[in-house]
Amino acid sequence: MLFILVFHPSESSAEEDKEIDVNKEKLALYKKNEAVTNIPWFYLAAIDKYEKNIKKDADSENLISIAIPEIKWFGIGNPSKNTTASWISAFEGWGKDGNGDGKADPNNDEDILYSMASYIEQQGTSREDIKIALWKYYQRELTVQTIANIAKVYQTFNTIVLEDNDFPLPLNMNYSYRNTWGDARGFGGRRIHEGTDIFANYGVPVKSTTYGVVEMKGWNRFGGWRIGIRDIKSRYHYYAHLNGYKEGIKVGDVVKPGDIIGSVGATGYGPPGTSGKFPPHLHYGMYKDNGYSEWSFDPYPYLSRWEREARNKK
Ligand SMILES: [Zn+2]
Numbered sequence: 001m002l003f004i005l006v007f008h009p010s011e012s013s014a015e016e017d018k019e020i021d022v023n024k025e026k027l028a029l030y031k032k033n034e035a036v037t038n039i040p041w042f043y044l045a046a047i048d049k050y051e052k053n054i055k056k057d058a059d060s061e062n063l064i065s066i067a068i069p070e071i072k073w074f075g076i077g078n079p080s081k082n083t084t085a086s087w088i089s090a091f092e093g094w095g096k097d098g099n100g101d102g103k104a105d106p107n108n109d110e111d112i113l114y115s116m117a118s119y120i121e122q123q124g125t126s127r128e129d130i131k132i133a134l135w136k137y138y139q140r141e142l143t144v145q146t147i148a149n150i151a152k153v154y155q156t157f158n159t160i161v162l163e164d165n166d167f168p169l170p171l172n173m174n175y176s177y178r179n180t181w182g183d184a185r186g187f188g189g190r191r192i193h194e195g196t197d198i199f200a201n202y203g204v205p206v207k208s209t210t211y212g213v214v215e216m217k218g219w220n221r222f223g224g225w226r227i228g229i230r231d232i233k234s235r236y237h238y239y240a241h242l243n244g245y246k247e248g249i250k251v252g253d254v255v256k257p258g259d260i261i262g263s264v265g266a267t268g269y270g271p272p273g274t275s276g277k278f279p280p281h282l283h284y285g286m287y288k289d290n291g292y293s294e295w296s297f298d299p300y301p302y303l304s305r306w307e308r309e310a311r312n313k314k
Contacts, residue, residue, distance in 0.1 A: 023161050026063055029113055030160075033098075037117040038125045044117055045160050046150035046232075047134075050143065053234040054291035064109040066116050068094055073106045073115070094119050143291060149213035150232045156254045162211040162232060166257035167307040168198065168239065168284055169207070169264070175200040181298040194296040195238065195285030196303055202243055202280045204264040208255040209237060209284075209306060217251050223283065224267025224274065229255060236294065238285035241268050241278075 026048070030041035052065035074081060075091030082088075085097035085104040095104030098114025105111045123133035127148075134144045154160055169175045177198040184192065208229055215236065216228030223240030227249070230236050243265025255261065266280040267273075286299040 020161075022063065027160060029064065029109065033113050033117040036114070037121040039117045039120050039130065040125075040151070040155070042151045042154035043120070043130055043147075044113060045154050046147045047116060048113070049150050049160070049232055050147045050234065053289075062107070062109055062112075064112050066112050068106065068112065068115060070106065073104070140291070142289060142294075145215070146230055146234055146289065149215065149230050152213055152252075152254055153211050153232055157211065157256070164211070164257045165209050165302075165306045165309065166207055167303065167310045168209050168282060169200055169204055171307070171310055173200060173204045175204065177300075177303065179298070179300040181300055195240075195283050196298075196300045197281045197283055198264075198303075199279060199281040200264045202263075202265055205260045206239055206242065206262045206264060206282055208257060208259045208261050209302075210235075211256050212237065212254075214249060214251050214253045214255065214261075217245065217249070219272040220268070221270070222268055224269070225262070225265065226268075227261055229261075234289045236287040236289065238283075238287065240283035240285070241265055241281060243267065243275075243280070 026045070027041070030044045030048075033039065033044055034041040048065055051067060055065050055067075070081075073093055073095040074088055075093030078088065078091035078093060080087075083095070083103045083105050085095065085102055088095040088104045093104070094115050095106060096111065096115040096118050097104050098110035098112070099108060103111070104115065119137070120130055120133040123129050123136070131144055131148060134147055135141075138144060153162065175198050177196055180193050180197055181195075182192050210229065210231040212229040212231040214227060215230040216226070218226070220226050220240070223238070225242040225244065226238065226240040227242065227245065228236055228238050239261065241264075242262040245262045246260050249261055264280050264282050265275065266278055267275045269277045284299055284303065285296055286302065287294045287296045
């Protein structure tokens, strides 16, 4: 056991090395486009990350995941798929030449990123301008918010490599949980249990499991005092039945794994302030957004992995 603990973290596979190279290459592309268009690199990185999150084709060879629709790329009324940059711009297509070969190739990473950055630049380069450009492009509030939040996280930590997680409760406290995904729930009509309950005493600190931004905070009839955090993978982490919040925490705050956000309680199942209708526990839920809708998935396997990893770090 000791051998595994000592040697495993320093093992570096070829796949991990490749991942590091890919991230370096991506960052270089974002920064190059920032220099040319004045769109901050962390916004370009956030758009790219968001598009990667919603992508069905995960095996794509492309470095950049942004997919600009053909009609926008070539321009309305353009009769051909000729990629000559000057031809596309004659039809007011978005397609631009990012790598200096005279072509605006919708499958070329540099051309794609430069075309997106140029579109945004036309609307302006302030935070508000960028949000307006994103709204015009995606026409969906949650998408714009998620991209803005990912950008905020990248800017705050000044990197796109943010893979750490943490278990939501301190490991040295008494707690217990098991997989209750899909169990029946009585309150509020027939519904299933969308999450994992971690039982612990009142006041045990609750920590963020991920890097992310506080998207929601306040009372909810089922969840009581709850907080919701959106991570950079477009996942929403829902912490319910809290006794209270960390002082000063508010919507829009950036968090990292291990940051305290509140404490365990038994609030919910009634009007604001209702507490004690069930034993104190943290209800932890996870939801994934695919760009159209959000659905809940079982957090139990993640929790047990994060618990194991947190234990191994000690
Ligand atoms: Zn629950």
